[in-house]
Amino acid sequence: MDYARVPIRECPYWSPGCKQLCALTVGGLYMPLAEHIQNFCRSRWWDKCPQYIRGCDALLDLAWKRGLVMERGQRRYPRVATRQGLQLLPVPADGPPADADRQTAWTLDLGQGGMRIETPGNLPPGAQISFIFGEDFPLPGFSGQAEIRWQRQVNQEGICQYGLGFLDQKSGWAMRELLLCN
Structure with a gap:
């Protein structure tokens, strides 16, 4: 599902x-x-x-x-460092996503506009993905959609970091409220 x-x-x-x-x-x-x-x-x-x-x-x-929203170069919102597990699922243009394409990732930081993650998978910049957080996230099972904005390989084992920008307003609002409450 x-x-x-x-x-x-x-x-x-x-x-x-x-x-x-x-x-x-x-x-x-x-x-x-x-x-x-x-x-x-x-x-x-x-x-x-x-x-x-x-x-x-x-x-x-x-x-x-409170100074939580400010201009910071390319970022409009500050990020908070946190390591949370999530599942990623590519959103194909020609139909529903296949569950076999699901991959595990971890956040490095979160903000109202997006998040930085790392995963051993390959996600091309510009691709759209669906994400769902695990039960350890403050909003268990929270899901949304994002676009891969950039990619950077961090080691020889194939682990890459990715910058994701939220595509749905719901994700931005939820992250903003989460950051305001913590």
Whole structure:
């Protein structure tokens, strides 16, 4: 199963057990109406919610104020060094990916715009991949899509480092929130 293509079915900030409150608030309380809950909170369209969009903008403003988002040469966002296991699966242009093409990789650093990984596999720059993190990641099983931006061989055994840029907005937002919370 290609977990990177499985949509999140409801808003990650929706907390039905907590008096049906939206957990994405800045300086207040938001209790969505039943129609809003049906149309956004508990649907696959949760990322179109005006409250969610406003909240993400507020989180980005907070990141700027804390100095977590800044211009750094080619990178727009800072990176945090971490070693996490993940699985990579090439995204072919002509159909679904084959599970036999799956390869193991490890992160070297993560940021809102992408990550640097190392793997013994061969990934050509410009290729698109799906990724899924393991159970040891703070967001277990988190998946998304990225593009290989650059490649550098680091030793004679064929281990290469790769720079990946996220292609889906979900991955960037998740990494931003993960970095803000840690």
